[in-house]
Amino acid sequence: MLTAAQRCSVHDQRPAFARCMSCTKTLCQECATQWDGIWHCAQCLAAKRGPKRERSPVFAWIGVVTASLFLLYAGARVMVWTGAVIAGLF
Amino acid sequence: MIRAPLSTTSVLDEAADVVSLTAAPWAGLLMATSLPYRFLQALFLDQLIEVGADAARYGNLLGATANMTVLTIVLAFWGRAVYARACRIAASRGTTPGRETWRVPAAALASYILTASAATLLGYVALFTIAGFVVAVLVAGLAVGTLELNERVSLTRPFALIVRYSNRLGTLFALLFVLFCGAVVALVNLATAFQIGTWLAGAVAGFDAPKWQLLFTPGNRRFALMLAAGALVLVEPFWIAAHVVYVRKAGAEESGDDLRAWFEELRGAA
Numbered sequence: 001m002l003t004a005a006q007r008c009s010v011h012d013q014r015p016a017f018a019r020c021m022s023c024t025k026t027l028c029q030e031c032a033t034q035w036d037g038i039w040h041c042a043q044c045l046a047a048k049r050g051p052k053r054e055r056s057p058v059f060a061w062i063g064v065v066t067a068s069l070f071l072l073y074a075g076a077r078v079m080v081w082t083g084a085v086i087a088g089l090f
Numbered sequence: 091m092i093r094a095p096l097s098t099t100s101v102l103d104e105a106a107d108v109v110s111l112t113a114a115p116w117a118g119l120l121m122a123t124s125l126p127y128r129f130l131q132a133l134f135l136d137q138l139i140e141v142g143a144d145a146a147r148y149g150n151l152l153g154a155t156a157n158m159t160v161l162t163i164v165l166a167f168w169g170r171a172v173y174a175r176a177c178r179i180a181a182s183r184g185t186t187p188g189r190e191t192w193r194v195p196a197a198a199l200a201s202y203i204l205t206a207s208a209a210t211l212l213g214y215v216a217l218f219t220i221a222g223f224v225v226a227v228l229v230a231g232l233a234v235g236t237l238e239l240n241e242r243v244s245l246t247r248p249f250a251l252i253v254r255y256s257n258r259l260g261t262l263f264a265l266l267f268v269l270f271c272g273a274v275v276a277l278v279n280l281a282t283a284f285q286i287g288t289w290l291a292g293a294v295a296g297f298d299a300p301k302w303q304l305l306f307t308p309g310n311r312r313f314a315l316m317l318a319a320g321a322l323v324l325v326e327p328f329w330i331a332a333h334v335v336y337v338r339k340a341g342a343e344e345s346g347d348d349l350r351a352w353f354e355e356l357r358g359a360a
Contacts, residue, residue: 060243064200067245071207076160078214080152083138084145086217 009041020044096339098264104339105331108180116176116191117327123169124326126162128319134159135315167206170330171199174234177334201240201248205233208249228262235333239341255340265332269325277321281308284317 006016008028016026018034022044032039040048109117134155141148171194179187209230216222229252236251256262284306292299308314 057243060245061200063245064204064243068200068204068207071204071211072160072163075163075207075211075214076153076156078211079134079156079159080149082214082217083134083152083156084149087138087141087145088143 022048096258096261096336096343098261098268101261101265101332101336101339102268104181104335105328108177108331108335109327111180111184111186112173112176112327112331114186116173116187120169120173120327120330121323124166124323127159127166128323129316130155130159130162132312132315132319136312139311163207163210164203167203168194168199170206170234170326171202171237173327173330174202174237174334177331178238178338181335181338195238195241197243198237198240200243202233202237204245205237205248205252206230209233224263224266227266228256231262231266231329231333232256232337234330235337239337255337258336258340261336265336269329269332272328273321273325276324277317280317280320280324281306284313 006026008014008016008031009025010031011028014028014030017029018027018032018039019025020027020032020041021038022040025041027039027041031041033042033045034040035045035048134152137148137152137155138145141152145152172191175194176187176191179191209226212229213223213226216226232252232255233248236248236255239251240248285303288299288302288306291297291302304310306313308317
């Protein structure tokens with residue numbers, strides 16, 4: 001619960017508006033950011049987001065090449081199987 | 091340049107222009123890369139008809155032809171990817187594409203090989219059910235139409251793009267029907283061209299015209315299969331161009347580019 005006497009931990013002259021839910025610092029309106037309904041200070045928010053992790057394209061390439069080879073192999077097998085079944089019908 | 095709203099006629103109209111712009115040398119490249127695949131498909135069908143109900147006993151023979159067919163399909167996929175890029179460049183610039191057409195992005199090509207392989211497998215699995223086969227052809231068309239939208243390699247995104255652009259099913263089915271009719275017309279034209287060719291060659295001294303006329307008849311199974319393969323090769327440039335134009339138009343409709351182009355045209359006319 002914030003009292004009127006509490007001040008922003010960054011700007012001493014400003015009254016506290018919210019409390020960071022991670023580091024419990026008191027924050028003024030400018031310093032507080034609401035994310036997903038929860039107040040955060042700039043540092044904690046930056047730490048939460050972290051650097052955007054890019055997935056290595058190598059794994060995607062391996063996956064796509066493997067899947068393509070499997071599909072092509074299965075295509076050849078199914079081609080023979082379907083052909084034999086259809087030929088057997090006549 | 092998006093000239094008209096998305097409809098079957100507007101797609102076919104623009105696809106015809108795109109094919110005329112890409113005829114030389116890109117349509118030639120597409121046909122050259124498709125020929126081995128279509129020839130082996132015809133050979134596979136010929137062997138299948140030859141062995142008939144005993145096909146199960148000739149697994150090795152049929153399997154060897156099927157393996158070669160699948161190897162040549164990769165070459166055909168590359169040819170289609172290059173031609174789809176040529177169509178995209180021709181449709182956006184309105185000029186014959188240059189050497190940049192060769193530079194198909196690796197991610198787009200890999201994504202296309204993945205989706206086209208899946209469509210081919212689906213086609214063979216669903217061969218019994220005509221509806222399933224038609225769906226496989228639709229998926230293959232959208233795969234070639236959306237291939238250049240794949241900027242990164244992904245297992246799921248190419249399929250998500252196909253699903254996203256399959257919302258105009260009526261237009262897609264209509265395109266498929268028109269192209270099917272086109273293949274039938276191409277088949278009749280090819281057969282006639284062979285007849286006229288052998289008739290004209292009969293005037294050349296030493297040419298055994300009756301022997302060739304006997305071979306070039308629809309009654310000859312191998313000739314009929316080769317004609318069907320030839321008709322598919324002839325229609326393929328239109329099939330690819332139509333799907334590239336369709337995806338461009340559908341994308342422009344989503345982003346509002348078609349309306350922007352229409353307003354500019356109206357302003358220019360006023």
